[in-house]
Amino acid sequence: MEHLWEILRSAQKVAEQAEVFWISSGETPVHFEANKLKQVQTKENTSVALRIFKEGKVGFSAASGPHPSLSLEGEGRNEVETLLDMAVETSQFGNPANFTLPSLKGYPEVSVFDPKVGKITVEEMIEYGNQLIAKVREYAPDVLCDVEVTKGISSVHIINSQGGEASYAKSFFGLVLEGVLIQDTDMLFVGDSESLCCLPDKIEVMADRVIRQLELAKGKATVSTKPLPVIFTPRGVASTFLTPIALAFNGKTVLEGASPLKDKLGEQVFDSKLSLWDDATLAYRVESSPCDDEGMPSQRTPLIEGGVVSNFLYDLQTAARAGTRSTGNCRRVGSGSPKPATSSLVIDEGGISFEAMVEDMREGLVVEQLMGAEQGNLLGGDFGGNVLLGYKVENGKIVGRVKDTMISGNIYQVLARPLGIGNEARWVDGILRTPVLYCPCLSVAAK
Amino acid sequence: MRCQFADTLKGHNADYIEAHFEESQSTHIIYRSGRLEEVNRAGTTGGNIRALVRGGWGFVSFSHLDKLQEKVALAVDEARLAGREEFELPAVEPVVDTVTQFHPHPSVNSGQALNPLPSRERRNSASVSLAIKKELLDEYNDIMLSTGKIQSSRIDYHDTRRKVIFANSEGSYIEQSKPDLTLRLTAIAKEGKEVQQAGLSLGSKGDFSVIEGLHDQVREITRRAAALLSAPHVKGGEYTVILDPILAGVFAHEAFGHLSESDFVYQNKQLHNIMALGRRFGGKHLNIVDDATIPDLRGSYKYDDEGMPASKTYLIQEGILVGRLHSRETAAKMGERPTGNARAINYLFPPIVRMANTFIEPGSVSFEEMLSEIKEGIYVKDWYGGTTSLEMFTFSAAEAYMIRNGKLAELLRPVVLSGNVFVTLGNIDAIGDDLKLNQGGGCGKAGQSPLPVSNGSPHIRICRCVVGGR
Known part of the structure; x- marks a missing residue:
């Protein structure tokens, strides 16, 4: 790590404050295509980012890979100098440096490293993939499955001019199972995924969920264009509501004045049964870590408590501008600049079972996957898309899969009305833990 | 450098090996809440090795360019683990070339000349100072914020200089310069609880001049964002719709282009049956093309990331499926001609089958004629985005108007269109x-x-299209 200290020292010579963020990651994805093993990969990546406060303004630069060796720049500056030159150049136009980098050195323990992940062999990962595919094809021999099994380890090191220092290692294990069943031009897409910092207990659960989707989609059903009650499964909740919610609670969107929630702290905006948390402290969750990407300790932040808007998510700079405190939500994408972003999102469970919700419906829909929900006016809370995987309910029973069907609405209307909240939550894609949600009335358009 | 790479790829027990090395420098300028939020500069170096053994691929990417022999050996070991079948890539003539600025070779059958850019002096974004870039963006930002009801603005500017070296075990060695530039401007209007936005997206192969002089267009998006605040929602259902060239281009890309990517098709018998060459997909007036050889478009290149020359490929000709996009592997497995469409976003990923510049060729109907024949319909323009499941597509129009009795009527809130591609x-x-x-x-x-990528189309009219609404 001497290299990082060298960057910090040279930055301190020209800047009031400075911070060096270093991340190194290695991952091994194993890909299956159309039921067959196709590709094994190894990906190593190291990058370093420098943030300086110079003459009261923030400058930022980043580099991945050690040396500009292909002579694109070629002005005889070494890596440290190039990084510093770029940060100084950008600082002329930078934001006011109106906050202080943290001087913390120790953090509460958050378990995000499982040594077993590093020890699993590529052969064992291939076996996982083969097992999943075999189990799904035992139920439906014509399904073509794509599977990705990934293991990875990343290390983060953050040092700054205020004496702050943080470092931790995180392991990662991910499974994606996607199946397609084609008959003439009719395509049925099913799938599930999981990602964790440790090895999953049972991988068959994923195959079971996919088989359940295939079962429910066996029959065909049609709906007509009219308002209908809709049940969102956990995957349906993720594909429909996650993006507009994450955007609305982002401190940056709030500061911009673009979030419809900006003046709503402490107000009842959503149904009183709805509670939502952002949590970076959950053990072995991929969005967890002891600290965020600028060294602020991770925390659990309530966003909606009983329908009341209770917090927004901030990093240091956005918090300073908004006159509030960081919630430890600074994230960087690779060596990108620090920004507030969600950790794991958790929706509290309610009291109704999925079965009871279905039984309650005379006519309605169950949405498992919505396609294109993220294209509308997200800032305004609009969602709308094609039901890629969804089922029709008639007289309390799921009768088959719907196609050529769109649903649309606005989260500030739909989630404000009385909702039914499922009594059993589960993780979706390793980043959202949610029960099923039952919306009594939603606009449905069909062919 | 060429000899060093050639030596590295020799003497391994693999059917095929290729290497990519890359260096890039990029600038990001981001405005949020109507003010300059971020100015970032970043440099990247890295590379990868891809090896093929008995039909299985190994891929190793790295940011440290040392110990290349070990990395090649690892990629070969991985490929051997994945390799399960008899398969060889048909050999191609090695290419040795250096492409500093993109000069495409003339495309075969290029038909009518297609020059989308008005003649103006090019300005390499790399030679424009950060101060000048910021000054221009400040002007656009000021226009957006000086309009009533516009409460906020967003600007995302990005330019990259990229140099990519490709070498393979067949003896090819290609250096290419791949600059890129994008600009997205968004005006956000707010009144009470209502938030609406309108935007403008542009791009070029690193030519800064394409984003200069946009002042009138910026005024137009601010007017539209403000007008959307009081626009009604469309009633959901089936409509006859006219798509403007931008949205129709997204449709060509999303709804049909992705189906033409052979990596979806080559191992999937049922999908292959659906996508059988010779099958009729549309009327005689329908021609859809992917062409990576048109000068100065963002999707254009001389060689793809497998070192294959770029080409112009008819996907649909006179309504009939006549071609598809290939990597070397998919072409070999389907017994078709490679099209040079294997592309990787950067060294962290292996090349996969991608589109370049995809468009619907022009027909003969004027916009006015199209409009005059519609009693009740919707005119949809511009886009937020689009996505496809291959069979079903969905895309969203940023601007929409009712059509009544052959005339454009009221402005609507943004709408989402969806449907089955084949229908x-x-x-x-x-x-x-x-x-x-x-x-x-x-x-x-x-x-x-x-x-x-880029995509395009003339205006097109679609009957019986599902539009989501309240």
Whole structure:
């Protein structure tokens, strides 16, 4: 790590404050295509980012890979100098440096490293993939499955001019199972995924969920264009509501004045049964870590408590501008600049079972996957898309899969009305833990 | 450097090995809440090795260019683990070339000349100072914020200089310069609880001049964002719709282009049956093309990331499926001609089958004629985005108007269109005479996003299209 200290020292010579963020990651994805093993990969990546406060303004630069060796720049500056030159150049136009980098050195323990992940062999990962595919094809021999099994380890090191220092290692294990069943031009897409910092207990659960989707989609059903009650499964909740919610609670969107929630702290905006948390402290969750990407300790932040808007998510700079405190939500994408972003999102469970919700419906829909929900006016809370995987309910029973069907609405209307909240939550894609949600009335358009 | 790479790829027990090395420098300028938020500069170096053994691929990417022999050996070991079948890539003639600035070779059958850019002096974004870039963006930002009801603005500017070296075990060695530039401007209007936005997306192969002089267009998006605040929602259902060239281009890309990517098809018998060459997809007026050889478009290149020369490929000709996009592997496995469409977003990913510049060729119907024949319908323009499941597509229009009795009527809130590709292509009943190519945006596939592409079309009319609404 001497290299990082060298960057910090040279930055301190020209800047009031400075911070060096270093991340190194290695991952091994194993890909299956159309039921067959196709590709094994190894990906190593190291990058370093420098943030300086110079003459009261923030400058930022980043580099991945050690040396500009292909002579694109070629002005005889070494890596440290190039990084510093770029940060100084950008600082002329930078934001006011109106906050202080943290001087913390120790953090509460958050378990995000499982040594077993590093020890699993590529052969064992291939076996996982083969097992999943075999189990799904035992139920439906014509399904073509794509599977990705990934293991990875990343290390983060953050040092700054205020004496702050943080470092931790995180392991990662991910499974994606996607199946397609084609008959003439009719395509049925099913799938599930999981990602964790440790090895999953049972991988068959994923195959079971996919088989359940295939079962429910066996029959065909049609709906007509009219308002209908809709049940969102956990995957349906993720594909429909996650993006507009994450955007609305982002401190940056709030500061911009673009979030419809900006003046709503402490107000009842959503149904009183709805509670939502952002949590970076959950053990072995991929969005967890002891600290965020600028060294602020991770925390659990309530966003909606009983329908009341209770917090927004901030990093240091956005918090300073908004006159509030960081919630430890600074994230960087690779060596990108620090920004507030969600950790794991958790929706509290309610009291109704999925079965009871279905039984309650005379006519309605169950949405498992919505396609294109993220294209509308997200800032305004609009969602709308094609039901890629969804089922029709008639007289309390799921009768088959719907196609050529769109649903649309606005989260500030739909989630404000009385909702039914499922009594059993589960993780979706390793980043959202949610029960099923039952919306009594939603606009449905069909062919 | 060439000899060093050639030596590295020799003497391994693999059917095929290729290497990519890359260096890039990029600048990001971001405005949020109506003010300059971020100015970032970043440099990247890295590379990868891809090896093929008995039909299985190994891939190793890295940011440290040392110990190359070990990395090649690891990629070969991985490929051997994955290799399960007898398969060889048909050999191609090695290419040795250096492409500093993109000069495409003339395309075969290029038909009518397609030059989307008005003649103006090019300005390399790399030679424009940060101060000048910021000054221009400040002007646009000031225009947006000086309009009533516009409460906020967003600007995302990005330029990259990229040099990529490709070498393979067949003896090819290609150096290419791949600059890219994108600009997205968004005006956000707010009144009470209502928030609406309108935007403008542009791009180029690193030519800064394409984003200069946009002041009138910026005024137009601010007017539209404000007008959307009081616009009504469309009633959901089936409508006859006219798509403007931008949205029709997104449709060509999303709804049909992705189906033409052979990596979806080559191992999937059922999908292959659906996508059988010779099958009719639309009327005789329908021609859809992917062409990476048109000068100066963001999706253009001389060689793809497998070192294959770029080409112009008819996907649909006179309504009939006649071609598809290939990597070397998919072409070999389907017994078709490689098209040079294997592209990777950067060294962290292996090349996969991608589009370049995808468009619907112009027909002969004027916009006015199309409009005059509609009693009740919707005119949809511009886009927020689009996505496809291969069979079903969905895309969203940023601007929409009711059509009543052959005339444009009230402005509507943004709408989402959705449908079945196979049915919808057949439901295109008029193709305009006014082809335009859109250089904004990018394409995402298999975690590789945004890849520089462009797409375009003339105005097209689709009957019986499902529109989501309240």
